[in-house]
Amino acid sequence: MNILSLFVLIPVLTIIAILFTKDMKQTRIVSAIGMGIQLVVAGLLVYLYLTERNAGNTAAMLFYYDAVWFPTLNIHYTLGVDGISVAMIALTAIVVFAGIFASWMVDFLYREFFISLILLATGVFGFFISLDIFTMFLFYEVAVIPMYLLIGIWGSGPKEYSAMKLTLMLMAGSALLFVGILGIYFYSAPAGGQLTFNLMEIAKHSIPVEMQRFLFPFTFIGFGILGALFPFHTWSPDGHASAPTAVSMLHAGVLMKLGGYGAFRVAMYLMPQAAQEQAWIFLILTGTSVVYGAFGAIAQKDLKYINAYSSVSHCGLVLFAILMMNQTAMNGAIIQMISHGLMTALFFALIGMIYGRTHTRMINEMGGLMKVIPFLGVVYVIAGLASLGLPGLSGFVAEMTIFVGSFQHTDTFHRVATIVATSSIVITAVYILRVVGILLLGPIKDDHFLHLKDAVWYERLSTLTLLLSIAAIGLAPLWLSDMINFSLGPIIQKISGSAIAGIF
């Protein structure tokens, strides 16, 4: 059996097993075991992948598997991974694993909670292993819809409003995407040829340029909404702020990456000419995302909102780098996806843990927490430093690569855009340090805080998993970027090889 099918099978089996659990203890143990196995399999996949590559296998997609599903429409169940998807799968497995432990104490409708959470993960895994756009889209929607229940039932604050807003905006995004996908399908082969949803097959043939011009915005914005593209990012702060901890982690950490991943895997890879032509529009939008998100984070007082806006900024940077369309920047974009996924998941986990103790998320109501909960405090500081790009942690590698790559463009437009985006680093430093200063240092503002207990084992496990991954990428980024670089080659070639006179 193909190892990739396991990534859908294991979560589904875990869900079925959860149905038979009797109490809360069993439920979370089953979930933890299921996702633990998933993490091990993900590690195994990385290992197998690297072994294959070292053995000289140069196929674009490894572990390729293909089965016909709907013969009439030529819909297949096609699996395959390259370095980029392997990296994304590993990220997902880590975040889901940490997410299970971060929601260890969910006691209200716990069975339903873990089922929805794992269903969401199933969608994400399925998306990353698919090579058929139909199944990709299917898994994308599978990942989106449990969000409604997760936020609506277990959320906090204006949860019903946020859940509805998030679901509807993402579904509107998938409406755009839908049109794009159908368009791609009907131009996936030369006239009279067999139409296909297979990504690799479509890439061999080029879609007529006039159709690309029409379909590219649909597809790119469709994915962009999930990647919090300005001005369609407004679901993100509300959604993240209302969601329960593990859901924020998964959503900001992984689900938003579906947007970035899809944007270049589907939109830009299949429609390179249109991407070249229209990139400048989206560069302006994503540049706005980057700076606006960072400023938004400064203005917020709620910890979750701060982190949500910071996610808008960082995910904007992903799309920004992808649109630069050169090897270095795109490499940076993918490392940024992974780095931000881990970082933001860690942040949300910490915020959830702090909130569970102080029962407030307003930074001005807290202070001096470092004295009472040193473990969480220190981890928070490290996560913050990773977020503002301190060398030695993953954030630095990602941002450095992105800005170096972006600056390789010699024309004024790209230079200016890069400089504007770079300014976000400074703004990020402002909001991160400000939060750390108010929240963790200084005098303790409330007597209740004196009796807070520090992290317990499952919280430590959750945070350390993420923290170690961040440090690993920061200290040894080369194996990751090598893995990505190899697979980026053909994509870059396809995108830049078909350059026609750009506007700038």
Add this chain to the structure above:
Amino acid sequence: MSINDFMTMRHELVLVALVLLVLIVDLNLKKGKKSSIIPISISLFFFHTVIGFLPAQFGSLFGGMYHTDGLTILMKNILNIGVLIIMMQSVNWLNKEENKEKISEFFILLLSTLVGMNFMISSGDFLMLYLGLELATIPMAALAAFTHHQTRSAEAGIKLILSSALSSGILLYGLSMIYGTTGSIYFDTVATHYANTPLQVLAFIFFFTGMAFKISLVPFHLWTADVYEGSPVNVTSYFSVISKGASIFILIMVMFTVFHSIAYLWKDIIYLVAIMTMTIGNLFAIRQKNMKRFLAFSSIAQAGFVLLGIIGGNKIGMTSTVYFVLVYIFSNLGAFGVVSAISAKTGKESMDDYDGLYKTNPMLTLLMMLSVFSLAGIPPVAGFFGKFFLFTSAASGGYYWLIFIAVLNATVSLYYYLLVVKAMFINKNEIPIAYFKSDVITRMGLMVCAIGIFVLGFWSQIYEIINSLTFSIVN
């Protein structure tokens, strides 16, 4: 008529026999034991449904007025499955004291309309089509007024019969013009003589209007909400699923085989009607608080989506339409089944009554959630596949903007479907509907829907079977 001819009309003849049989059995039952007619009728109909799948005789009768082939048999079988589910779901309601005396009437009327629909699907000329349509409609009005001691139900019956009479009149007027201009009422002769003279175009528009009434496409939908709300729940589900499905079947067949020479014209008409139907159905559905009205308007919107399968005029379109109706039967009956179970036990039909239902009745709630997700087109349930294929067929005709509007409408529909989910899962309620257990047959009826909603999507074989029978627009 030889025995072979009888075999050709097997579906209809067995149904007529069933009607008579139910009538006779009912006469022989003692007063107070009438309720045993329920299992008898259901098991008889179950056998009919099973027999329907046996290899059938194809051919045409009465000089081409009536014909059967693989596709018509398939359509009849799809309707049979739907009716069977409805029968199973109505056990609770039929067993109520007020219905005790007229249980057999329900089955007789239901089966009579089904005979009409079967004739309609098998029709080879406009006369048969019209006869089938009337046979399907008139018992339906009696069904709408089934609980006639309630004013609303009686009102629904009257409204249905009046609007049906009007639409039948319009349809007939169109048919008379078709006959006047082509000299024939047989589908194949009409098709060869059909051109775009003004009178023929007008005839088509009249015909389409008549059909649009039956399918309740906007702007001919005004009767729908009141009739749906006034009728008993199970009758409403029959209207919104079976009756609508049958009309869609016949519409797509006539459009493809008879009016193909003016396809350029009806594609424009359908383009507009589809947009109006989806949008207006959705906008009205948002505001509904009564579950029956809510599902009524949502089913109007669904009919708008179906038109996307017709507009492409291709084989995928027809396959997808039939497939969508099949999926729609299961998803909508799932939703209606829950509404009917709750209404039969508690008499509650408002969306507010569903608040906090998950705590007390988790199984019903889950089925309801699955059904509305399927209606909204959320994977991995079957509705997603149904919608995807419909839109694919429209895309193959190049109607990208129409698809965009449709998918946006699907997003809007998701909003109100989520309102139901929200009520059941999230809203707090001091006194939610207490836990109750429906009887075995009703629960089986609900189970069948749940299984169908899950299986139909993944089981691609079904789509392929349908595809092997359908045809593209005739050129």
